[in-house]
Amino acid sequence: MLRRILFAFALCAGLLAVGTLTLSAQRDDSGVDPSSPRGGIDTDVEKDPRPTSDDLRVKEAVEKGLRHLARIQQNDGSWVNNIGNKLGDEYQINPDGYGKPNVGVTAICCMAFLAAGHTPDRGEFRFAVARGLKFIMDCVDPQRGWISAYGTRMYEHSFCTLLLAEVYGMTRDEVVLRHLRGATKFIIDSQNQYGAWRYIPNQNESDMSVCVCQLQALRAAANVGVNVPSGTIEAAKDYVRRSYRTRGNGFNPPGGFMYQLERDYDPRDTFSLTAAGVVALQSAGEYSSHTWTYRSELTGQTLTKTIDLNKSFVYLQRLRPEAEEGGPISPTRRWGHSYGFWYGHYYAAQAFFQYQFSGPAGERAWVEWNRTNRINFLKMQHGNGAWTDEIGGYDPDRNAYATAMACLILNIPAGYLPVFQN
Template identity: 30%
Template sequence: TYGHGFSMLFLSQVFGEEEDARRREKLKEVLTKAVQFCGEAQTPDGGWGYVSAKDGNNFDEGSTCVTQVQGLRACRNAGIPVPKEVIDRAVEYIRKCMAPDGGVQYSIRGGGSRPPISAAAIACLFNSGEYDNETAQKLLKYCEKNLAGGANQAQMFGHWHYTHLYYAQVQYRLGEKDWEKYFPPISKQIMSQQKANGSWAEGHVGPVYTTAINATILLVDNGFLPIYQR
């Protein structure tokens, strides 16, 4: 479902900008089926696993939940019908994943608070229209504490690019004051590691993944994509 969530996000942004009637109709058909699958793949607890609930014996975890919610929200923004109960159940799943320290655990079954998933969960809540509720505020405080070092601090727990793909969205949505504090050190670090051919190779996933995420972070405040706009 990781790829499914990112595909919904990507295609919904294309759909919103596409002017050709035939291609729009095809994209609408694909996205409608994608939303339907997403609802069917959701587990009884409201989350998602790496495959559908049926194929994965109802296993679910936090990071896949985030990709589905952001993809669903992007589809809804583009005019594709999305059942409200699917998103409501996902938001409730995130609440149930919260640990006493305010962070989000790996899954509803435990696993300890994870700064990367916690940052992604805030973006997920913001995408769901929940900015000022208690859950979002607790998560913000947790991330402010655990990501206080910005560019360097995040290296300590791994998944730097995943973390800042979502935390950049959060900081941008919080407004100019937060963004102006967050973005300069992050962008400076990213630009300092770019290769001569324009790519980035740090991390253990591969240059395509790293380059795509770094480019997205650097372009968040350009407002090109509806899902990242304030």
């Protein structure tokens, strides 16, 4: 256990120190600092002096979501959701983590606060962020850098690493940096012969959904000065490129990304995997369509493959879950294969946000995608501020995962998190 926490809470403006965790008597049970300005984001970091009526509705929805998250935070700083594992086309709760804190969900919740301008030492919800951060650091194996609790796996480790990188970029705290370096090294050392990752460290197979999480964590770490070998990034980039489908499969259009290379008999390209594939390439520095030259592992021949990301964005537009399934949108609506619903939208929003910088067509695509996100997601929000899904559960009084994801997605345009920026 850490003997020191990152931050002594700044009760005087501009004061930041490292000390023992002490919750201020001013904090109420919601995790909110009543002395902070109402509205969740300090007035000096507001980005748009003239927000539109739509902007204000989104801001209100996000604030309701963040207040819900603050209300259900545990005393140890964690958030609890019965996270499980995808098993084929089904979703299976992890029995080791049933009713227990989840480090991955805790990291995502902290990210949701960061994305709204709250940090461990500033903002209305700074106490919630600081407590969540301390919980995660208490779960670090100091020898290996592995971040896990109650059976969590590489997904959760990568989100924790991403959080540490974003917090370090904001605070330059040496304790955070030490844990970030260890967590980053663990990801690098866990890369397998395919150039990617799987649920368990050093597992002898890979998949796109885990790969994108690790790549984004590595990018965030590199952004703040942590050493990430170029060979690690190049190997992962090649894995993602190999997963790109230049042709459709009879059901889905071209431009998708496969779940696993090892399962080319069942490619399983989906909305969420394709969004993940695009963001994985963006995290590795590839923001546009390009031709890839590589050597065939079977024949030894030099081959070329065109990675047309424009087709990937058309794919995402056609297979957007709400459009594909149809029907009314409401807080209680349960989407098919909903374990991938928020995960897919989390990466799709990032992908389209970056796409806007490619030119007029990309900018139009982002504006429309973000507009649809705002309309649909606000229809999905429960009255108490929560969003629900299969992963976090359909009880709006308990769901942290979907709520945090929705808040993150809606705040991507705000630009507070460097990993979401171009």
